Amino acid sequence: MLAYALKRLAFLAISLVVASLVIFLVVEVAPGDPASYMLGINARPDTVAALRAELGLDLPKHERYLSWLAGMLRGDFGTSYTYRAPVAQMVAERLWVSLPLALYALTLSTLIAFPAGIYAAARRGRAGDMGVMAATQLGIAVPNFWFAMLLVLLFALKLRWFSAGGFPGWETPLLGLKALTLPALALALPQAAILARVMRSSLIDILHEDFIRTARAKGLSRRQALWRHGVRNALIPVLTIIGLQFSFLLAGAIIIEQVFFLPGLGRLIFQAITQRDLIVVESVVMLLVFAVIAVNFLTDLAYAAADPRLRSRT
Amino acid sequence: MSGSVETQSSGAAKALLEIDRLSLSIHGKPIMTDLSLSIAPGEIVALTGESGSGKSMTALAAMGLLPHAARCTGALRLDGTDLLGLSEDRLCGIRGREIGMIFQEPMTALNPVMRIGDQVAETILVHRAMGRAAARARAAEVLARVGLPPERVPPARFPHELSGGQRQRVVIAMAIALRPRLLIADEPTTALDVTTQAQILDLLRDLVRAEGMGLMMITHDLAVVSEMADRIAVMRGGEIVEQGSTRALFAQMRHPYTRQLFDASGHRADLPQARAGAPLLRVAEVTRSYPGPRRALFAPRPGLIAVNGVSFDIRRGERVGLVGESGCGKSTLARAILGLEPVQAGEITLDGQPVLSHGRPDPEVRRRVQVVFQDPYGSFNPRHKVGRLVSEPFHLLPDPPRGAARDRAIAEALTAVGLEPGHAESYIHAFSGGQRQRIAIARALIIRPELVIFDEAVSALDVRVRAQILDLIADLSRQYGLTYLFISHDLSVVRGITDRVLVMRAGEIVEQGPTEAVFDKPGHWYTKSLLAAAPILPRLSGGGDKDAEQPVA
Structure with missing residues (x-):
């Protein structure tokens, strides 16, 4: 198990280095010079050159890559071209919204999907199963911003349980959590629909396995066999989907952030791209890549925890 | 549920399991008709026959694990209690406790993510027979009993860390953990190697004798049957065509089907002299x-x-x-x-x-060089017609025959393996296992390798079909x-x-x-x-029944 984890960790480090190189090069070849963009079209060439020197844009590429990398390792992501503020600070503020939102949405999605998927698998072909399947079909088909608008209409405007948008900060944690509830739910519903379907089909496959019949022959009831032998075996594909969904939720919440006026990562990166704030784009993308790779690492560990056969296969 | 000793002693041949005119249908299609069979404590009764004869269904009926759509009439009594009338709850109490079952595929019969000791202990725990610690101790004891002592194969192992034979021992341990009175073994050694098979058969025989269990042993292998069983029931198309004590049955073989099975089991094709x-x-x-x-x-x-x-x-x-x-x-x-x-x-x-x-x-x-594999279905693309499947090797030729020449070659290959040229227009699912293997042979021979x-070209086939395919190979030779x-x-x-x-x-x-x-x-x-x-078929010596030592095969 330890060897397995170490090997995964080595892969993680290598992936990060490769990703950083790719991100740096892609941003490099993107057209547009940040210095002239910041100063406007009427800027004098010597002013632009001075700014380029100040930003370090005139250094050779490999030096800039290394200093960018070294900076990130120290937690120094550089200074935003447009806001003249440290990128690390800007990202950290946004992360305090986006990360809890993603985790919240993922928790909700799992809490909805597991019972729904297991219920449907246990009642395969009967009314309950068909109900779940119809609901998940709807959940996949309807875009999440539409859910968001419906949730706002119902819970914010009509019932007045939640506010329609904005984020009060984490001074009062409960208020912060409350503000994230509707966005998290809007994000979670389509994800839950997908996850429930994966859970259902995976569990149905497992229920046809010979060892379920063995369990029944030991005297386990249908329900006991499903819970004790079915669910854990059905987890592998489900964990894969959960890992993919987390990555998506972290950065893909941009539309939901717009609908609810949330200061999240998605909006930050959107603004940075429109303003040619390359250093912010680089840093946020690198951060997201790191998050995705880290989540993959955790998913790999979760696989090994769920399935002992993977532990010996390093 | 105690007191089996008393019931046993009250009558010498008092049946443990009594199947009484059991009929079964699924969606109105009859699967078994008027099946009657009994098993006494300490007795090994073998159910034999070809695939689809209803052997496994009989076992599942005794376990109360039939598919939902199955409808039964008749009676299936365990110690006088009709299992068919019992609620699912009562049946859960009987499965694993009164009746243990061993399955064919040891590779898939165990939960891959659960330790073997826990899987054995589960049988005990689910019936609340002991506390957790006692159940673990008993599990280790049972595993040792079936030949997996903790010092060599710790109960903390996972199934994938064991060999096929060891896994089958774990399955047996789960089935006997609570000393059930009836053991049902459905092809328990079919997936195992001969040397492992011999050990598992020894173990089963030993358990039955030592614990006084009744054993219903389902197998297609007549040689195994003849070595293991006290009595044999031969099944065909959902009916028992003949049953009796092993010795008498092999001596008389009153039903022609029994005779056919026996002949096919020991069949040796008439191979022409080699011209090396x-x-x-x-x-x-x-x-x-x-x-x-x-x-x-x-x-x-x-x-x-x-x-x-x-x-x-x-x-x-x-x-x-x-x-x-x-x-x-x-x-x-x-x-x-x-x-x-x-x-x-x-x-x-x-x-x-x-x-x-x-x-x-x-x-x-x-x-x-051409090849014929074991699985006649898995090696064909189900979306292609037989003609196309058979002519697949043509792509290896620099100048493959086309049009009428190709059709002639296909017809010739199909005829050579005993099929009709018209079969070229059908799809593979329309054919039986034996016919599929003939098609596989036709495919191999079409370019005259x-x-x-x-x-393992005949390993998945029933004995009579296997005999036909072996004859075909000899003919083609x-x-x-x-x-x-x-x-x-x-x-x-x-x-x-x-x-x-x-x-x-x-x-x-x-x-x-x-x-x-x-x-x-x-x-x-x-x-x-x-x-x-390797198990050996008994030798038949003109109605005699003694000394089944000489191998026929």
Whole structure:
């Protein structure tokens, strides 16, 4: 198990280095010079050159890559071209919204999907199963911003349980959590629909396995066999989907952030791209890549925890 | 549920399980009709017959695990209680406690993510027979009883860390953990090697005798039946056509079907004399190894040697057998001969030309070797018509026949294997297992290969179908003078269909020679142990029934 984890960790480090190189090069070849963009079209060439020197844009590429990398390792992501503020600070503020939102949405999605998927698998072909399947079909088909608008209409405007948008900060944690509830739910519903379907089909496959019949022959009831032998075996594909969904939720919440006026990562990166704030784009993308790779690492560990056969296969 | 001892002593032949005119239908389609059978404590009753005869359904009926759509009439009494009338709750209380069941596939019958000790203890815990600690101790004890002592195979192991035979022992341990009075074993050794099979059969016999359990043993293998059972019931099409004590049944065989099964089990095709000519295939010092899993992060990967320095020749017109247990490297060797596996050392040549040139199969050589696999269904594309399937090897030819010539070739190949030319227009699902294997043979023969490899080609077939396919191979041998390599784990089959035999163990050929000589006077200890472990059909001596020692196969 330890060897397995170490090997995964080595892969993680290598992936990060490769990703950083790719991100740096892609941003490099993107057209547009940040210095002239910041100063406007009427800027004098010597002013632009001075700014380029100040930003370090005139250094050779490999030096800039290394200093960018070294900076990130120290937690120094550089200074935003447009806001003249440290990128690390800007990202950290946004992360305090986006990360809890993603985790919240993922928790909700799992809490909805597991019972729904297991219920449907246990009642395969009967009314309950068909109900779940119809609901998940709807959940996949309807875009999440539409859910968001419906949730706002119902819970914010009509019932007045939640506010329609904005984020009060984490001074009062409960208020912060409350503000994230509707966005998290809007994000979670389509994800839950997908996850429930994966859970259902995976569990149905497992229920046809010979060892379920063995369990029944030991005297386990249908329900006991499903819970004790079915669910854990059905987890592998489900964990894969959960890992993919987390990555998506972290950065893909941009539309939901717009609908609810949330200061999240998605909006930050959107603004940075429109303003040619390359250093912010680089840093946020690198951060997201790191998050995705880290989540993959955790998913790999979760696989090994769920399935002992993977532990010996390093 | 105690007091079985009293009920037992009240009558000598008091039945433990009594199946009384049991009929079963699924969606109105009759599966079993008027089945009557009884099993006494300490008795081994075998249910035998071909696939689809209703053997497994009988077992599932006794367990109350029939599919939802199944409808039963009649009675199925365990100690006088009719199981058919019981609620699901009551049945859960009986399964595992009063009746234990052992399944065919030890590889898939265990939960892969649960430790074996826990799986055995679960049988005890689910019936609340003991506390958690006591259940664990009992599980370890039962595992030791079935031959998995904790010091050699700790209960903390996972199923994937065990061999097939060991897994089957775990399945048996789960079934007997609460000392059930009835044990049902559905083809318990079919998926195992002969030597393992012999050990598992010994274990079962021993358990039944020691614990006074009744055993319902389901198997298609008459040789196993004859060695194990006190009584035999022969099933066909959902009915018992004949039943009686093992000795009497084999002596009389009143029903023609029993006789057919028996004859087919010991069937030996009438193989024409070999006309061995010049060497065709030459396998010289071939070694094939796979990189194993790394033990540590940067340690070199240890090699798994599947084939180790194997050499042999096959002459034109020769029929050579290759026997050995699973994992011995038979199939790897076959794949290497087909040019599907690179080899690390040695060379394989056909008529002097290497089968692999520059790491790729040489098409010139490739078209002269064809193969027939075990699974007749899995090796066909279900979306193609038989005509297209059979003519697949044509793509190996530089100038394949087209149009009428192609149709003629297909018709000829189908006729040669005993099918109709009209079958070319059907899809593969319309055919039975035996017909599919005929189609596979037609496909192999259509481009007139010089060497055919039969890789467990008859292992998945029922005995009577197997006999027909073996006859077909013998016929084709006569007509076309086939040269083939016949790979099988089944010694009796190899004996009847080959001139020369190679015995393989752990990647090496430990013995080779003329088939009859090797079987009559095995030289290597491994060949001897294989032959000793193989179950033997009783010899029939003109109505006599004694001394079932001489092998027929």
